[in-house]
Amino acid sequence: MSDTPLLDQLETGPWPSFIADLKRMAAKKPQIKDLLGQLERSYEEKITHWKHGGIVGVLGYGSGIIGRYSDLPDDFPGLEHFHTMRINQPSGWFYTTAALRMLCDIWDQYGSGVMNMHGSTGDIIFLGTTTDNLEPCFQALARNGFDIGGSGSAMRSPSCCCGLSRCEWSCYDTMEACYDITQEFQFELHRPGFPYKFKFKFSGCPNDCVAAVARADCSVIGVWKDDIRIDQAAVKAYAGGELKPKGGGAHVDKLDIQKDVVDLCPTQCMSWDGSTLKINNRECNHCMHCINLMPQALRPGTDKGATILLGSHAPILEGAQMSWVIVPFMRMEKPFDELKELGANIMEWWTENGKNRERVGELILRLGMREFCLAVGLDPVPQSIKTPRCNPFFFWHPEDFEAEAEGKTYIKL
Amino acid sequence: MADSVSKEELVESIYQEVAKVQGKKQLKAGDLTKLMIKKYGDAVSKNDVKFAIKELIDSGRCVYTYFGGSFIELPHEEGAAKHI
Numbered sequence: 001m002s003d004t005p006l007l008d009q010l011e012t013g014p015w016p017s018f019i020a021d022l023k024r025m026a027a028k029k030p031q032i033k034d035l036l037g038q039l040e041r042s043y044e045e046k047i048t049h050w051k052h053g054g055i056v057g058v059l060g061y062g063s064g065i066i067g068r069y070s071d072l073p074d075d076f077p078g079l080e081h082f083h084t085m086r087i088n089q090p091s092g093w094f095y096t097t098a099a100l101r102m103l104c105d106i107w108d109q110y111g112s113g114v115m116n117m118h119g120s121t122g123d124i125i126f127l128g129t130t131t132d133n134l135e136p137c138f139q140a141l142a143r144n145g146f147d148i149g150g151s152g153s154a155m156r157s158p159s160c161c162c163g164l165s166r167c168e169w170s171c172y173d174t175m176e177a178c179y180d181i182t183q184e185f186q187f188e189l190h191r192p193g194f195p196y197k198f199k200f201k202f203s204g205c206p207n208d209c210v211a212a213v214a215r216a217d218c219s220v221i222g223v224w225k226d227d228i229r230i231d232q233a234a235v236k237a238y239a240g241g242e243l244k245p246k247g248g249g250a251h252v253d254k255l256d257i258q259k260d261v262v263d264l265c266p267t268q269c270m271s272w273d274g275s276t277l278k279i280n281n282r283e284c285n286h287c288m289h290c291i292n293l294m295p296q297a298l299r300p301g302t303d304k305g306a307t308i309l310l311g312s313h314a315p316i317l318e319g320a321q322m323s324w325v326i327v328p329f330m331r332m333e334k335p336f337d338e339l340k341e342l343g344a345n346i347m348e349w350w351t352e353n354g355k356n357r358e359r360v361g362e363l364i365l366r367l368g369m370r371e372f373c374l375a376v377g378l379d380p381v382p383q384s385i386k387t388p389r390c391n392p393f394f395f396w397h398p399e400d401f402e403a404e405a406e407g408k409t410y411i412k413l
Numbered sequence: 414m415a416d417s418v419s420k421e422e423l424v425e426s427i428y429q430e431v432a433k434v435q436g437k438k439q440l441k442a443g444d445l446t447k448l449m450i451k452k453y454g455d456a457v458s459k460n461d462v463k464f465a466i467k468e469l470i471d472s473g474r475c476v477y478t479y480f481g482g483s484f485i486e487l488p489h490e491e492g493a494a495k496h497i
């Protein structure tokens with residue numbers, strides 16, 4: 001009988017199986033046999049046998065290495081130390097095949113050979129090495145132009161969608177912004193000094209392919225300020241069925257412009273009289289629905305930048321949160337000084353006031369958006385209001401009275 | 414940094430704070446910053462503390478640890494590790 005009857009079941013489905021991959025690896029890496037054995041044991045006993053955390057790292061860095069040990073080292077000696085290394089991925093996850101081979105060779109030499117492309121933050125994940133191999137592995141990576149990513153109470157490796165490199169909808173160069181911000185905050189990435197983790201994610205348009213709005217403390221999402229560009233002849237071609245919606249990937253073969261596009265616009269700002277499509281751009285909330293359906297007829301405008309949102313995270317202290325708008329429009333051009341300054345101000349306020357394991361979004365919930373805006377020097381904007389007309393109170397600060405005495409008015413009549 | 418607090422003094426002072434609580438309490442970089450600013454007032458900045466911590470880590474006198482958050486401690490034997 002097989003040593004791993006429970007794991008074997010995972011090979012029986014129609015999809016590629018990580019168990020099959022691990023069995024293949026076990027032929028040349030003895031620790032992988034132990035890995036399979038421990039996993040089988042965990043499935044039998046319904047409990048993990050990993051211990052996690054601790055002290056291991058590479059000299060000078062406090063980030064990027066996650067200590068991992070088996071609590072059954074006598075049964076599975078190959079897993080006594082089985083640390084994870086996070087390697088900062090290139091912007092947009094572009095690799096040459098030579099780079100991929102180099103990464104595999106390094107990990108074959110210094111680790112288990114098992115890797116995950118990519119972890120949920122975006123890094124390349126090297127799974128399983130011993131403490132002694134961490135530093136030489138890091139040095140080999142560094143010699144080949146790769147660096148370790150973030151972990152712990154630090155900035156995490158920023159990630160981005162492929163942006164202008166492949167996508168015509170991108171409203172800024174996400175890959176450049178991601179790279180530039182990664183370089184700017186090297187100290188914060190490698191030397192944990194925050195209350196908890198902090199993530200930047202860059203999406204080129206509101207389709208938000210890296211899910212920045214749900215998964216980044218600071219979500220930088222491309223947007224345009226002017227009008228959606230319309231090619232009326234192409235709209236008619238979609239209506240007539242000559243052009244396929246979503247390039248052939250939609251639920252229908254031929255668009256009913258009224259039913260499929262206009263009626264589903266969330267702000268009801270479109271109209272179609274059978275020959276001309278009109279958009280009241282003042283009311284458009286840039287949801288991308290119409291553009292996604294008719295990419296050859298509609299395009300984002302030309303006055304482009306990004307919306308900056310803050311605060312999303314998975315459940316930690318509070319429940320899961322989505323980011324919310326703090327800057328409706330920011331120009332996103334090299335050297336991205338405005339974003340760098342804002343990012344540094346946010347991190348400083350959060351480091352000063354955050355409790356251990358409190359994400360910046362949770363701190364804003366605790367202290368209030370008003371405190372946040374005052375501290376980082378942002379003007380309040382209507383786009384930050386999550387639920388309009390839900391709060392009948394206005395709290396005056398002493399400075400408000402002084403400003404009013406000097407002639408400032410708060411209500412525009 | 415003001416003349417009254419040299420970088421060496423600041424580094425040593427941070428080291429002493431870490432050593433004082435070793436095994437009893439874990440300090441984060443932010444805790445150490447607050448302690449130093451309380452001790453030296455305007456004579457040190459957050460940046461001074463940041464680079465003083467860097468020096469302690471780079472020299473190996475202190476290490477980063479992770480136990481549900483990242484802390485700065487004296488090097489010690491890893492509790493979870495069984496030596497090979």
Ligand code: SF4
Nearest residue numbers: 161167170204205209
């Ligand atoms: S987020 Fe937008 S710009 Fe980026 S890849 Fe997706 S669709 Fe393209």
Ligand code: SF4
Nearest residue numbers: 265284285287288290
């Ligand atoms: S992008 Fe969305 S909100 Fe704007 S016009 Fe199209 S469907 Fe309406």
